[in-house]
Amino acid sequence: MILSCHKLFTLIYRGLARACLLILLGGGLVGSGLLGGGLLGGQPALAEAPQLRWAGDVPIMQGWEIEPELGFAFDSPNGRIVMIFASSAASEDAIMAFYGKSLAQLGWTGGAGNWSRDAEKLVIGKVETARGPLWRLMLQPR
Numbered sequence: 001m002i003l004s005c006h007k008l009f010t011l012i013y014r015g016l017a018r019a020c021l022l023i024l025l026g027g028g029l030v031g032s033g034l035l036g037g038g039l040l041g042g043q044p045a046l047a048e049a050p051q052l053r054w055a056g057d058v059p060i061m062q063g064w065e066i067e068p069e070l071g072f073a074f075d076s077p078n079g080r081i082v083m084i085f086a087s088s089a090a091s092e093d094a095i096m097a098f099y100g101k102s103l104a105q106l107g108w109t110g111g112a113g114n115w116s117r118d119a120e121k122l123v124i125g126k127v128e129t130a131r132g133p134l135w136r137l138m139l140q141p142r
Contacts, residue, residue: 035094055082056120058139059102061095067134079119079141085134092126095135099124103125116142
């Protein structure tokens with residue numbers, strides 16, 4: 001079977017994007033905190049919270065069960081774009097309190113599910129999916 005260059009590139013790109021997200025969220029590099037100032041850029045991990053997982057400089061709340069096949073991460077010409085979906089037994093108040101405190105320590109401003117820092121915005125909210133309700137963390141350029 002012969003694929004056009006565009007179709008081949010698309011297949012390779014999607015596979016690489018999915019593999020990168022699985023590596024990032026599967027616990028390997030994210031769980032170790034090695035990406036704190038690395039691949040996705042940003043601040044180092046908080047010293048007082050080594051148990052946290054990280055996607056770049058954004059903490060992933062303990063207890064979140066990541067759905068890696070639904071999310072993605074890549075760099076665009078305008079900045080990085082990361083979308084993470086997760087389930088959690090934690091209440092909305094607990095999730096917003098965690099991110100409000102954690103993100104403020106990292107220089108983000110805002111609250112109630114919407115934060116910004118420099119040229120980026122971060123939105124966290126509950127969404128309905130075919131799998132049921134999930135939390136979506138979306139990082140993108142402003």
